[in-house]
Amino acid sequence: EKVLLxxxxxxxxxxxxxxxxxLGQYQVRGTVRxxxxxxxxxxxxxVFPNPRYPLELVEADLSSDKGWEEAVKGVxxxxxxxxxxxxRVKHEDDLIVPAREGTLRVLRAAAKEPSVxxxxxxxxxxxxxxxxxxxxNERIYGPDDWSVPANVxxxxxxxxxxEKAAWDFVKDNKDHQFELCTINPALVVGEFRGSAGTSLNMMRDIVTGALPFVAPIGIGMVDVKDVGAAHILAMTKGVPGQRYILAADSAWFADIIAVCRAEFEPLGYTKIPSFQPPFWLVKLASFFVADAKSVVLTWGEKPMFDHSKTEQDLGLEFRDWKAAVIAAVHCLIRNGEIP
Ligand code: NDP
Structure with missing residues (x-):
């Protein structure tokens, strides 16, 4: 069987x-821009030496129809x-348009290809x-909850x-033949196999001291290995129509910082922050520093995520997020991203 990634x-x-x-069971076709x-x-x-089936790479961009119909052929x-x-973007549409229209391009192509x-x-x-x-604080969110776009x-x-556009597509288009599941990961950490993604910026900034303070903000955490496994399990074991939450647990920034301090201060990384600013100071900073705005938006919040459906349907046992944080930072150091 063929998989398009x-x-x-x-x-x-x-x-x-x-x-x-x-696994060696699937032929993989990947898209790149x-x-x-x-x-x-x-x-x-x-990424994987001598795979059983050679990888096929094709070009397709989320901002254009070109390439998507060929990409989905036979998968x-x-x-x-x-x-x-x-x-950081100039305008929110720089993210929203490719994310939403790109998803719809993939789904429209999928709906026309009977093999999908x-x-x-x-x-x-x-x-x-x-x-x-x-x-x-510490409210538990589950697969029935939706973020409120006006406030984020x-x-x-x-x-x-x-994601909304995808569920609407399968609801409103009766002529599609495919099933849909979503994978909803929290902050993904762990070792990277190419270049470090955006989600590891936070680990880098903690250890280099570029993040100068500890804010009372919490975030869900998950190991990239679990995220990889969940995508593959969802192909065969996932229940159509499900949103699979991937969060081993939620952690306060202070918890993440404590993990980094214990492991990396003894290795000479001494700039790990400990200053906890009052809210008024961060609010003031948000008028001058773009990054402080999102800190103000989520100040004092630690959303928790219910992953029971993911464990139940996919049989996934979550790895420890603390070990994944440590692995991520070691990987950043090995790759020279943390001097
Ligand atoms: P990366 O930035 O490493 O990967 C994003 C991928 O999307 C890249 O391959 C990128 O291509 C591609 N892409 C971006 N814009 C376009 C475009 N216009 N056309 C075609 N391809 C495009 O991030 P992650 O691997 O972390 O993210 C993967 C997915 O997981 C995303 O959907 C992200 O929102 C989601 N996610 C990530 C989390 C995390 O903490 N990492 C948490 C929850 C969800 P290129 O390499 O050319 O830029």
């Missing part, structure tokens, strides 16, 4: 690709991971537990709107 050069996609090729970009494509081609499963993951049995969309906990006006940052909004 969109955005094959990404942090999560490379883990999925490695696991698929390790630019097949002549060696820096991006080399890690994709080399049984589509793992749609591609989506812009950057935190199932699509797994990489959504996010960002589509679930944010912007709720009635949020209470551009990336969170792009993930929420793209």
């Amino acid at each position: 969109t955005g094959a050069s990404g942090f999560i996609a490379l883990e999925i690709l490695y696991q698929l090729q390790e 630019d097949a002549s970009n060696e820096k991006k494509c080399k890690p994709v081609r080399e 049984t499963y589509i793992l749609h991971t591609a989506s812009p993951f950057v935190m 049995k199932r699509v797994i969309l990489t959504s996010s906990c960002a589509s679930i537990g944010y912007g709720h006006p009635d949020h209470k 940052d551009a990336y969170t909004k792009s993930k929420t709107l793209a």
Whole structure:
């Protein structure tokens, strides 16, 4: 059976690709934006040595129809991971349009290709537990919850709107033949196989001291190995129509920082922050520093995520997020991203 993996050069996609090729049961076709970009494509081609089925790489961009119909030809499963993951953009549409329209391009192509049995969309906990006006600290969010787009940052909004568009597509288009499941990961950490993705910026900034303070903000955490495994399990064991939450647990920044301090201070990384600013200071800073705005938006919040359905249907046992944080930082150090 053939699997299409969109955005094959990404942090999560490379883990999925490695696991698929390790299994040796599937032929994989990956999409990249630019097949002549060696820096991006080399890690994709080399992620798993001597795979049983050679990898096929094709070009397709979320911003254009070109290439998608050819990309889905003959595949049984589509793992749609591609989506812009950057935190700083000039306009929110720079994220929302490619995320939502790109997802719809993939689904429209899938609907026209009779071989496609199932699509797994990489959504996010960002589509679930944010912007709720009635949020209470440590409230547990589950697969029935949806983030409120009006109250969140551009990336969170792009993930929420793209996932909504996908469910609307399968509901409103009766002529599609495929099933849909989503994978909704929290902050993904762990070792990377190509270049470090955006989600590891936080670990890097903690250990280098670029993140100068500890904010009372909590976040769900998951190991990239679990995220890779869940995509593959969802292809065959997932129940159509489900949103699979991937969060081993939620942690306060202070917890993540404590893990980093215990492991890396003895190795000479002495800039790990400990200053806890008062809210008024961060609010003031948010008028001058763009990054402080999202800190203000989520101040004092630690959303929790209910992963019981994921364990039940996919049989996934979550790895320890603390070990994944340590593995991520060691990997960043080995790759020279933390001097
Ligand atoms: P990466 O930035 O490493 O991967 C994103 C992938 O999307 C890259 O392959 C990128 O291609 C591709 N992409 C971006 N824009 C376009 C476009 N216009 N056309 C085609 N491809 C495009 O991030 P992750 O691996 O972390 O993210 C993968 C998915 O997982 C995303 O959907 C993300 O939202 C989601 N996710 C990630 C979490 C995390 O903590 N890492 C948590 C929850 C969800 P290129 O390499 O060319 O830029």
